[in-house]
Every structure is written in structure tokens, then in C-alpha cells.
Amino acid sequence: MPHPHDVVIIGGGHNGLTAAAYLASAGKRVLLLEREDHLGGAAVSAEAFDGVDARLSRYSYLVSLLPQRIVDDLGLDVQLVRRRYSSYTPDPADPSRGLLIDREAGAEASAAAFAGIEAENDADAWNAFYAETAHLAERIFPTLTEPLPTRAEARALIGDDRVWGSFVERPLGETIEARFENDLVRGVVATDGLIGTFTSLDDPALDANRCFLYHVIGGGTGDWDVPVGGMGAVSGELARAARDAGAELVTGAEVLAVDPGGRVRCRLEGTEHEATAGIVLSNVAPAVLERLLTAGAADAAAHAAREASGSIAPRDRPPFTHDSKLDVPPVVRERLRLAAEPEGAQVKVNLLLNRLPRLRDASVAPEVAFAGTFHINELESQLDAAYATAARGAIPSPLPCEIYCHTLSDPSILSPELAATGAHTLTVFGLHVPHRLLERFGNDELRAQLQAAVLASLNSVLAEPIEDVIATDAAGRPCIETKTTLDLEEALRMPGGNIFHGPLSWPWAEDGAPLDTPAERWGVATRHPRILVCGAGAVRGGAVSGIGGHNAAMAVLEASVL
Template sequence: MSTAARYDAVVVGGGHNGLVAAAYLARAGWSVLVLERRDVLGGAAVSQQVFPGVDVRLSAYSYLVSLLPDRIVTDLGLPLDLRDRAVASWTPLRRDGRHRSLLVERDEGPATAASFRALTGSDAELAGWQRFYGRLSTLAEDLAPTLTEPLPGEAELAGRLRDPGIWHDLRERPLADVVGDHLTDDDVRGIALTDGLIGTFADVHAADGLAGRCFLYHLVGNGTGRWRVPVGGMGAVSGAIATAARAAGATLLTGATVTALETRADGVTVHWTDADGVAHAADAGHLVGGAAPAVLDDLLGAPAGPRPSGSQLKVNMVLRRLPGLRSGDDPHRVFSGTVHVDESASAIDAAYAKAAAGQLPDVVPFEVYCHSLTDPSITGGTGLHTLTLFGLHTPAELFAADPVGTREEAVRRVVAQFDDHLTEPLADCLAIDAEGRPCLQAASPLDVEAALAMPGGHIFHGDLSWPVATDPAQAGTWGVATSHPRVVAASSGGTVRGGAVSGLGGFAAAQHLLGR
């Protein structure tokens, strides 16, 4: 074993949150060591060449940016190019035996109004849509600034909101009821409800707040809720943060598997092995937990809590060409936004009931994105296109008995559902890799767990929390404390305001330590 070095802080986990914490601490003059198990930094925010011989850099896990605050980008001098999509969403439908669609532009111009009118027969549903999202926009503008401040108490936060009613409703009422107050069309309600189900297995009719919390985090980013495409893929985001951390003096090690933590009143000793199996140790005044809470608890010898359960089917594809659409819409326009397939409110309910009974849904609600339309750089001038599919209501438990077979059946179902809206089979559009295989890669929650050490494959590391101090004793803190005063959480699920690629966990951990 090498002789133990001494650092002000050791960060366990080199995902984007761990890197944000390292960058802030190093810029403040702290000596910082980051230990990452994988051979690349970034955790789920990485770009990879997934298919042999196909020069395309896919955002293999996370794929869009919304919650990353402009403050973090500015503080760390991150040279990011985050691009808006002209189309917010597009939904192919079959009504009365006809192929129809619903288009929602980013700025909701005349084409959006015409699309709502053609689908629903009046302007009433669009008016409800605009009222609902207008209220959510006001909430986002009021709530977003608090995410980079110490946790407000409930009364303090309510006093800062211009529309406390929508905040109350999201917290106290089933999401389906809140959406139903504003929207009546089955398909339109479903489009709204999906933001409460990304990576989260929840009943939208339950008053447990699970879907409401997920919904909130998908609507408040930077006060606009806009989901933007990072030029260069998600790896450009984590790469920029890693560069900032290194430039400030932090040491970043990959291939470093942490094996044990020893806590003391004055600090922590961290043990790890490198890629060659050589054992190392380092002493630190503080430990920053960038790994999933369950992983950190195991290293600390803490009792195991409930096992998280992710709920998503991720399918990465590279296409030779975009398929035509039976609705007659231009795929080069509508695929640039989020494409909702079989995500009506009734389809969501049916899928949840089936999955809750332990069975793969007959119809899997899913979304599709083509990032190469917004960022052609990721395909390197090849003329190819990326296509990312994200399925809902596919919890980890469904894959336990037969991981490969269930995943393959899930992929078969979503491809068949997609094909119903295409003028040609999706399989005919797939590129072929250097080994003669179609460029399609699927991952269940169990696959995500194996690749990224996210227990249960939960992309948020566990259930999200409301971004407020629900305990009065927590008000004014950063929401990162653990059972040991020398160990702070920085991960998505370990902090009060984690979730998605936001950096909020790492930011809060750094502010907590620097404030000490």
C-alpha cells in the first residue's frame, strides 16, 4: 500500500456532482482528490462511441440539460453551448382510424394553435394548456433562485411565491388531479403527466407526492424549465466541469475503486485500489459523497435503507436516415423535439397497473429524441442521426427474473409501437456497425446499475425531495448533512435538491463545507 497522503477533502465519485464540488473547493484553495471507479469521469453525463466503427458520440445515459444553474456555469467559467430546440414536443396519434399529430412549438406560435384546434376541435384545450404552463412558468421563476441558496423554510418559501396555489397543489394533491384541473383531452393530459414519470415509477393518482416532485424538477430549471441540447453531448458538460476542477488544482483519478472509509472526529481515511489492483489510502479533513447514497452508506458501514428502484428503458440508436411519418409531418422538424408515443393519460394508467402487478406493460409509454438535428457535431459529418428512446413504467423488478429476455421483449414492443406511426420499419433505417450489427443498444435499470453503480438503476439515486426545509431544523442549511460531521453528501439522491444533471448536489456540498 502506498503511504497515505493528506487532503482537505476527498470526493468519492467523479460524476458531475462530485466534479462540481471539487471545482468549487479547489477554487477556494482546498486540496482536493477525486476518486472515480470507472475509467472515465462524468458518471451518467458522458458521451461514448457506443457502436464499433460508427463515428458517433452518443449521450449514453443522461441526454439533456435543464436544471444546471447559470450561476454554476458562470462561477466555474464553463464554456458550454446549450441549444434550445425549436420544437418542444410532437405527438403522433391515431384517431378515428386516421394518423394525426399534436405539435407544440418552443414558443407556441400559430402552428401550435392550429395543431391544438385541428386535434380537439376548439381553442379551449390550448387555453387550458397555456394557463397551466403559465402558472408553472411563474413558479419556476420564483423557485429557481432558491436552489442555489440555503434551504428556505416552508413559510419563507411560500412568501416568495406569486402563485402559492400551484405549489400547494403539486405537493398535496395527485398530479393527475392538478393536470386535470387545466386539461381535458386524454392525449394532452398524458403529455403533461410524463414529466412526473421520467425515471420514476409512480401512480399519478396517488397523493404521495412522488410524481409531483419529479414533475416539479422537470419544469423549474433556470426559471424557464427549458431542456437544452449540449453541443458535443453530455460529455461536454462533465468534461468542462472536470477541466475547471483540474485548473483549480484538484487531482482527479479514474480507475480508483474505493474499498473502505474510516471516520474519525478530525477527519476520514479513504482506502482504494487502482486499475492494477494496487492499494492506496488518503487522509482527509472531509469526505464528499458523490456516489449514490446506498453506496456511501455501505462504505460507511451504515444500515442499508430501502433499495431504490429505477424505472426506465433506455434505447440508443444510430440511423442512416430518419423514417417517414404516416401523419405527413416532416421528421427533420418534429424529431428535433420530444416525441411522445403512446403517452396518453389512459395509456399511462394502463401501463402503471400492469407494471404494479409485476408484468411488462402491453403498451410501453415512451419518448424519442433526435439530438443530431440540434447538434450535428455529435455525428462528425457522417450524415447519420442519433435517436434516443426513453420508456416509462418499466421498473427494475420487472427485469429481475429474466434480465436479457425481458429487455429484448420490451425493445420489441416499443419498436413495434413506433413502427405503427412510420412509413417504413425503424429497423430498415438503422445504421450497421463494423461487426455487421444494427446500431441499437438497450439498457434496463439493471443494466444502468451494473454500468454506473446506481443501486436499482435509479437515475436520481432514489426518490426526489421537495426543494424546501420540511424540518424547521433544516432551514438555513444546505441539505447535505449525513450521520457523520466529517462526511457530506453531494449526490443526486443524497441531497435535498439533487436530481438530473444539475450540479446542485455538488454545489450545496461545497457551500456547506466552505461555510464551515
């Protein structure tokens, strides 16, 4: 890699691929460096079980925030399936009944569903509440692929002070409790504020509010769709678009150091290389970028010393000036502070089943209950208790869990022979298991305990043990795979196993924040002018969206014409 590039991208996750495709299409010379031997980052499909022809979305699994604009701009052949059933939630106190949210149910059937769990008064409140989130989605989602609005501009876009106050200024827990009476209904609503976020619903820091907002605005509707072919199909299309546009995508290239002047040192096939570019885009977590910059500073100091001693000739350097006293934009400073030690708070469990298990609620077929999001032990009171337990350093019992079955919407991830047997996949996402639990448990012990907690939570609402329907692999082992926060950290370089790379931000700039440069206006700035964030660590990052990659590319292209 001896020749200079216009842009070097660190990390081949879906956002890095998005940026590469946009920039190469605009005629930029793009080099993307990926540590693994494959592209896609967390948005990949894999055969998780030996000898079993099933390609599971191993980490991320649903799509909501990927804008149609990106799909159209890059000519992506991505198919998404809209799920008829939004969710099913068994009543933990009486699992023979539960709440089924059916998008196609009429008003009478919907009211009867709420009445079935003695939540008659919440049926109308549910409709009114989600009419408000639909309004938020309609107004806010289109701004995610535009320069940042200010807080005042976002508020004006929403145009309803009551809605703004409910979702942006009051803790999410207060809003939910003011609108709903039933503990189960409150819990179903609340979970969108807690997925991957370790916080109390009533915390005035409003972390739950930000998490909730991103979960309800996707696509302008808030729908979460199933990617046909699995999540790897999405990344595969982005990689194809980037290659077709002329980007150079290099796998097996571990980045070791980054210099603010545009130099990137990496190791490829056992040999160290140096790539240079006018701009470096970081698709790694901000905390990881900080470590690479520290290594880059050490490289620069060592090289300068060798130049000064005359042992090597001076090399040309791109013009770069950085004053350590330079006023860093407040949003960048805050994100650097919070990203110093990110913490994830989830466990991910993948299963392959011979068939779907029977439920204690005989009124709902398993094919219906598992077709949307299946909530288990997620009463609001249970979520609060689980948070308090985990904050004390213990594993919550029962463990709040969310489940989805990819194969009910898209059986293509199974071989035809396997699909014909009635096999199905289940993806379980356990909440409120923060990375700090590793201070008490070793990773192997924690993984085993969390896996047992997930199965126990599942069994609490089933008419038969889930273990009885788990398939076996070629060696006769159960087809179950459990990923802790440390597993994510080691496999994906997500510090603390934080699936958002750090704290989520509001999708706007605070009033008075500097928006003088393209990077600031697009929410991708770091304290170094030549280094931009293009991944989940961007201001509007998180989830499989491509938004961070799109916005970084737009900032680069805007800067190139100024």
C-alpha cells in the same frame, strides 16, 4: 496517496467534479477518486457502435437544471441549443394526426394545432397551465444554489396559494384532470411527473409532483436544451475546471470503505491505499454510501483490535464522536429509509439511423416531429394502464416512450462524413418498466423484450418499420443499444437503476427541520458530520445540474470559516 487532504470526493460524476472545482478554487486540497477509467459518471459521451464515428450521450442526454451561476463561477465553455419545437405527439387512435407544440407559433396556429386533435378547449388551458409553471420556475430555481428555504418561505416566494395547492399539495393527476379535457393533452403534461419515477399520478405520496417540479423549473424557464458535443462535453469542461484549479482527479480507483472519521480505503492498480481528509464528499448513491460505511466500520473494528493486541502501533485519528442515539435530522432519516432499496423505472435505447423515418402523419415533416420531444403511446389513460400492468409484474403494451434526436440540433457528435450521409441519432426513454421486473425476467431476456417493445411502440406511429432505417456497425450489426435498470446499476452503481440515486425531495426544508449546521442548511447532511452528500442523493439532487456538488462545496466552505 500518502498525504492527507482537506477533502476526498468519492465518485467522478459531474457533481463530484463540480465540488472539486469549487473547493480547489478556494484553496482546498482535493482528491477525487473514480472507479472507472474515465470521468463523468452518467454524463458521458461514447462511441456505442463498433467502427461508427458517432459519440452518443450514452445515459443522460439533455440539460435543464445546470445553473448559469455554476457555468459562470467555474468558467465553463458549455454551449446549449434551445429547441424550437417543444414536442410532437401522434394520436395513438389515429397516427395520421398529432399535436405539435411549436414555441414560435402564433396564437392562431397554436389553437389550430389543438383543434387538429379535437382538443380546442385545451389550448387556452395549456397556456394558463404553463404560465403557472413558468412562475414556479422563476421563483424556485434561483433558490437551488442557496441555503434551503423552509416550506413556508418557499410558499411565500411563490406567492399564489392556488398554484401552491395545484402543484405541491394535490396529486398531479387531480390537477391535470381538473385543467385539461383531452386524454392526449393530459398525457403530454403528465409525462414530466413520471420520467424515471414509478408511481401513479394520483398517489397521495406526491412522488409524481416532485418529479414534475424538477422537470419544469430548470433554468428559471423549464426548457430542456441540447448540449453541443454531447453530454461528455459538459463533464469534460467540469473536469478541466477542477484540474485547472488544482484538484487531483484519480481514475481507476475503486473505493472499498469509508470511515466516519475521514478515512477512505480504495484499490488502485491492484494495490490498496488509504486516503485521509477532514471531510469526505459522497457522489455515490446513498445506498452505496451506506455499504461503504459498513465496510469502514468493519475496518475500524479490525484495526482497533490489532491496536489493542499490540500488533500495531496506535494511529492518530481525527477527532470524531458519534452517538448511535444521536437525533438524526428527519429529512436525513427519511431519505436513508427510502434510499435503502431505490428502484428505477425506465429503459434507455440509443439508435443510429441512416435517415429519419417517415411518419403516418404526413402533415408534419420528420425533421420537425423529432426536433423536440416525440411522445408515443402516452395518453393519460395509457400511462395509467402501463403503471397498473408493470405493478403486476408485466411489461406494458404498448410501451409509453419519449424520443429525442440530438443530431437535429447538434450534428457535431457525428463525424463530418457520417453527418453528410443524412444519418441521425435517436434516444428513446421508455417509461413504467420498474426494476422489479427482473424478479420475473433475466436481464438478457428483459433487455430483449424491452427493446422489442420500444421498436413496436415506435412502429405504431411510423409509415415504415424503424428497422428499415437503422444503420449497421462495422460488423454489420444494427446500431441499437438498450440499457435496463440492471445495466445502469452495474455500469454506474445506481442501485435499482434509479437515475436520481433515490427518491426526489422537495427543494426546501420542512418547517421545523433542524438547519443548525452548514450541511443541514445546504441540504447535503448525512448522520456523520464529516461525510456530506454531493451528488444526486442530496436534497436538491437529480439530473445533470451540478447543484449537489455546488451545495456540498458551499457547506464545506461555510463550515471552514465558522
